[in-house]
Amino acid sequence: MDNPFAPPGHDHASCVLSALDAAEAVCARRGERLTPLRRRVLELVWRGHRPVGAYDLLAMLQHERGRVAPPTVYRALDFLCEQGLVHRLDSLQAFIGCGQAADHQDGREDGRHRAHFLICRDCGIAVEVRDGQLDGAISHLAGRAGFAISDETIELSGRCADCQNEWIMGA
Amino acid sequence: MDNPFAPPGHDHASCVLSALDAAEAVCARRGERLTPLRRRVLELVWRGHRPVGAYDLLAMLQHERGRVAPPTVYRALDFLCEQGLVHRLDSLQAFIGCGQAADHQDGREDGRHRAHFLICRDCGIAVEVRDGQLDGAISHLAGRAGFAISDETIELSGRCADCQNEWIMGA
DNA sequence: ATTCATTTTGTTATGTTATATCATTTTGTG
DNA sequence: CACAAAATGATATAACATAACAAAATGAAT
CATH class of the missing domain: 1.10.10.10 (Winged helix-like DNA-binding domain superfamily/Winged helix DNA-binding domain)
Structure with missing residues (x-):
C-alpha cells in the first residue's frame, strides 16, 4: 500500500x-x-x-x-x-x-475541519489522514450514545513504514 | 440507544x-x-x-x-x-x-490499553468507550499505511445527550 | 484627506503544567 | 541485620500558555 x-x-x-x-x-x-x-x-x-x-x-x-x-x-x-x-x-x-487547507471539504462555517493524524515517534513526521471508514465509525459511535461531537482529537502514534524498515535493515 | x-x-x-x-x-x-x-x-x-x-x-x-x-x-x-x-x-x-481496569481485555504486557473517550464540554463528564467498528477502522487505516501503532489518542468532545436535552427543556 | 472604530501587534507580567536532580525513607531479600 | 532496590521528599527550574493594557496599523465613511 x-x-x-x-x-x-x-x-x-x-x-x-x-x-x-x-x-x-x-x-x-x-x-x-x-x-x-x-x-x-x-x-x-x-x-x-x-x-x-x-x-x-x-x-x-x-x-x-x-x-x-x-x-x-x-x-x-x-x-x-x-x-x-x-x-x-x-x-x-x-x-x-x-495538508488539506485548499480542499476544505468538510469545512464548517469557519475553516476548521476533522483532522486525524499518524505520528511517527522515530522520525517525528506527522501525516494528516482522511478515512471514510474511520469517520463512519466515529459518527456511528457518537450517534448511538446520542452524543453531538464538536471536536475530534485523533492522533495515532507509532512507527511509520520507513522507520520500521530502517531497523530491519540495520540502518 | x-x-x-x-x-x-x-x-x-x-x-x-x-x-x-x-x-x-x-x-x-x-x-x-x-x-x-x-x-x-x-x-x-x-x-x-x-x-x-x-x-x-x-x-x-x-x-x-x-x-x-x-x-x-x-x-x-x-x-x-x-x-x-x-x-x-x-x-x-x-x-x-x-473504567475497564478490571477487564484488561486488550491488555499489553504492561497494563496499558486502547482508550477512547467521549467528553461532554457542558457537564464535564468523560466516558471511556469501546467500539469494535472504530478499532477495526483504526487498524485498517494503519495497516494500509504500513504504520505500527503504539499509542492512540482518541478524544471526542461535544455535548452528551442529557446536556442537549437540558437546553431543549430550558432547564 | 481626516476622523473614527476596529483589528492587529507590542509589551509586561503571570498562570498553568510538568520534569530534573539529589536527599531521605521505606521495602523486600539474603 | 545488612544490603540493594524502590518509593517518596524536597528544591529548583523548565516548558507551555494566557491576561491585561498600550500602541500602531487598517478600513470605512465622510
Missing part, C-alpha cells in the same frame, strides 16, 4: 508555496487577513512535516526580528488554527501545517 | 470501591505495589467521572497532608497510567480513572 510518510519525489519548496497560496486564497474568500506576521508563522510551521512547538516558532521569530513575546506567536497560531490552516497536536503540544 | 453518560442508578461510592478493588487485584497479579499514596491518588481521581488536573490533585493532597510537591503527584499518576488504572486526556491535560 502507499506510504503517506514517503511520497515519492516530494518537492518541499513547492509544497510550502502551495500551502501559502492555498492560505491566501482561503483567507481572501472568507474576508480574513493573512498578515505578514501570520503568513510568516505559517511558513515557519511548514518548515517540514514535523510538528513544531510554539516556543520553537518563538525562537525562530526572535532570531529574525529581535524581541518577540509569546503572545505574538500564540495569537498567530490561534488565527491559523481557526482558519484550519494549522492544527494543534494535543498529544505533542505542538503545531503542524494542514 | 443507551446513554453512557447517565447510567441509571449509578452508585458512585461502590463504583469507586470496585475501581480500587480492581486496582489492588491488577497490581497484585503483576507484582506491582499499590502503595498508600498511589491508592489515595487513584481514589481522588475517582472522585467523579470528570477529568481532574494534576494540580487539583496536588491541592487535595496538600489539604490532607500539608506540604506536597508536584513530583509526588506526577509520579503517582505516572504509575497509575502505566498500569492502565488512569488515563491522561491530552485534549484537557487532565486525568481520569479507567
Whole structure:
C-alpha cells in the first residue's frame, strides 16, 4: 500500500508555496487577513512535516526580528488554527501545517475541519489522514450514545513504514 | 440507544470501591505495589467521572497532608497510567480513572490499553468507550499505511445527550 | 484627506503544567 | 541485620500558555 510518510519525489519548496497560496486564497474568500506576521508563522510551521512547538516558532521569530513575546506567536497560531490552516497536536503540544487547507471539504462555517493524524515517534513526521471508514465509525459511535461531537482529537502514534524498515535493515 | 453518560442508578461510592478493588487485584497479579499514596491518588481521581488536573490533585493532597510537591503527584499518576488504572486526556491535560481496569481485555504486557473517550464540554463528564467498528477502522487505516501503532489518542468532545436535552427543556 | 472604530501587534507580567536532580525513607531479600 | 532496590521528599527550574493594557496599523465613511 502507499506510504503517506514517503511520497515519492516530494518537492518541499513547492509544497510550502502551495500551502501559502492555498492560505491566501482561503483567507481572501472568507474576508480574513493573512498578515505578514501570520503568513510568516505559517511558513515557519511548514518548515517540514514535523510538528513544531510554539516556543520553537518563538525562537525562530526572535532570531529574525529581535524581541518577540509569546503572545505574538500564540495569537498567530490561534488565527491559523481557526482558519484550519494549522492544527494543534494535543498529544505533542505542538503545531503542524494542514495538508488539506485548499480542499476544505468538510469545512464548517469557519475553516476548521476533522483532522486525524499518524505520528511517527522515530522520525517525528506527522501525516494528516482522511478515512471514510474511520469517520463512519466515529459518527456511528457518537450517534448511538446520542452524543453531538464538536471536536475530534485523533492522533495515532507509532512507527511509520520507513522507520520500521530502517531497523530491519540495520540502518 | 443507551446513554453512557447517565447510567441509571449509578452508585458512585461502590463504583469507586470496585475501581480500587480492581486496582489492588491488577497490581497484585503483576507484582506491582499499590502503595498508600498511589491508592489515595487513584481514589481522588475517582472522585467523579470528570477529568481532574494534576494540580487539583496536588491541592487535595496538600489539604490532607500539608506540604506536597508536584513530583509526588506526577509520579503517582505516572504509575497509575502505566498500569492502565488512569488515563491522561491530552485534549484537557487532565486525568481520569479507567473504567475497564478490571477487564484488561486488550491488555499489553504492561497494563496499558486502547482508550477512547467521549467528553461532554457542558457537564464535564468523560466516558471511556469501546467500539469494535472504530478499532477495526483504526487498524485498517494503519495497516494500509504500513504504520505500527503504539499509542492512540482518541478524544471526542461535544455535548452528551442529557446536556442537549437540558437546553431543549430550558432547564 | 481626516476622523473614527476596529483589528492587529507590542509589551509586561503571570498562570498553568510538568520534569530534573539529589536527599531521605521505606521495602523486600539474603 | 545488612544490603540493594524502590518509593517518596524536597528544591529548583523548565516548558507551555494566557491576561491585561498600550500602541500602531487598517478600513470605512465622510
